[in-house]
Amino acid sequence: MTFYQELQLNQSGSKSLIKNSSDRRQKLRHTAIYIFKVFLTLAFCMTFVIAFSALFGQENSIVGVVFLLFVMVFRFADFGIHTSHSILCLLIIFAVLAFAPRLTNMAGPFLSLMINFGCILLMMILGCHNVLMSNHSTILLGYLLLQGYDVSGGPYRQRLAALALGALVTCLVFYHTHRKASYKRGLKDLFLEFHPDSTRTRWQLVIALGISTILFIADLIHLPRSMWAGIAAMSVMLPFKDDMKYRVKARIPGNIIGSLLFILLYFFLPPQLYAYIGILGGIGVGFSAAYGWQSVFNTFGALSIAVGLFGLPGAVILRIINNIFGALYGLIFHKLFHKSAETLLLRNGKTGT
Template identity: 50%
Template sequence: MTFYQELQLNQAGSKKVIRESETTQEKWRHILIYLLKIAITVGFCFVFVTLYSLIFGAGNSIVGVVVLLHLLVFKNADLRIDAKQSAGLLALFFGIMTVAPHLANLANPFVGLLIHAAAISILILFGCHEPRMFNQSTLVLSYLLLYGYDVSGTEYLSRLAGMAVGALLVCAVFYKNHRHQTYDLRAQDILPAFTLTHMRSKWQLCQILCVPLVLFLSELFGLPRAMWAGIAAMSAILPVMDDMHARVRGRILGNIAGVLCFFVLYTYLPSAIYAYIGVIGGIGVGFSAKYGWQAVFNTFGALAIASQLYGVPAAMGLRVFQNVFGVLFALGFCLIFHWVMQRGEKTQVTAS
């Protein structure tokens, strides 16, 4: 494996290479490459988001995060659909993420529910045809982030420009990296392939129904940071229920641990360091190969922003509540959904 190839590995891949080192010298070489990769990634992310904030305004720094997330993921991942059509779909997704979250913020919770369901349907059906790619962790997450950090007026006009530039960047990088790959599946095959007898379609429908419902209930009861509950639900919904139980436990325990760690950092670090707690969380995520630890460190950046709006105690309580609500609602919803599906399938078998 070359130096460049090793830099392209994810956390789990790098740690596997380190574990399988045959000599101490080889092990330290792989450790140093791993540390260098994290430093490069964190530095690039910081510079990229900072530039986006300077060009399109501080209120649109989240656009920089969304574009960066798509670049990092889709330079390697794909949609399992014809490359040209996939690039077009990514452009469509950017259009949806630019308009639908903003419209949902302007609407009441009932209309917002319909907007979310329509938008997430397109993202899930056409962007997540292969659940093992975990594309929902990019597409739906980005949608929810833009919903949670909405802007208006001239800032929204800047958001339109920032998302347009981002779409061009992402589509260009995607097509450059994937143009030689061929897939028989085309966009027009997606809807005919949707059938509730297939595990993939059941999982997709759970995402399409459950995530908007979680947002709806949070908004209906006036709970701040509804996107946190939506993100928690999205991340917990997996095709296999046994995997989902483990994911729910990891999300709850990870967020509680993250809140406690944030409180310790906020209490004992100098106030001048507060602005960098989110960066510390980003570095922690870079070292984390397991979902539970990623949940711990993802909490830092979210609380660093929310604590400025609600105060530290309220932000901590809200973070735990919204995440527990999101994953437990998702678990209960999916259990009921699959029970209903199984009953329907048994009824069909009996009738035939």
């Protein structure tokens, strides 16, 4: 395997390569490349987001994060349909990202519930037909981040321009890497294959209903930083039950441990180094293949921002509450939805309808 090919591996791939190395020299070489890749990726991401913020304003730095996520993910992942139709799907998804998060922040709880449900379901149908690609984790994360870091006025107009640039670059990268892919399905088939008897359709519905209702509840009780609850619910509501249970068991302790470690760092580090805690979290995520450890280190970046808004105790409490609420709600909602769906299907089968 060449140096460049090793750089393309994810954490699991790199760690597996190191583990299966036949001799000490090869193990050291693969380890050195892995460490270099983590720091190179972090340096590139930081440079990109800083440059993006300078161009479109500090309030829109989150758009740089979403932009980068989409390009990095859809360089490899596709939608399982004709490439030209996939590009149309991407454009529609970016249009949703541009307007729906802003509308939900302007509307009341009930109208926001309907907007969230409709938009999330649309994005799930367009971008998540192949469940094994896990495209929802990128698309819905982007949606929730833009909703949580809302802007208005001039910064919102800059956000629209930033998302337009993101759509253009993502589509160009997608076309370049997937132009030779051949699929029989087209855009129309995504809707034709949307049926309640389908396991995929039921998963798409449970994601749309689960996330929209948890955001609705958080809105009603005025829970700050509700996007964390939405992200937690989205993260655990997977199409496969065993994976979902593992995520719940890993996410809740991971966020509690991450919050405790953040508190220790906050107390022991001098104030001038606080800004680097988020960077430390990014390095930790880069070295983590297990979901639990990713949850631990993701907490660092989230709390680094939230401390400035809520103070240390408030940020930590909100982080833990939102993640426990989101993870447990996702698990319970998923079970109740599927039990209800199975009951309805059995009843319809008996009545012949």
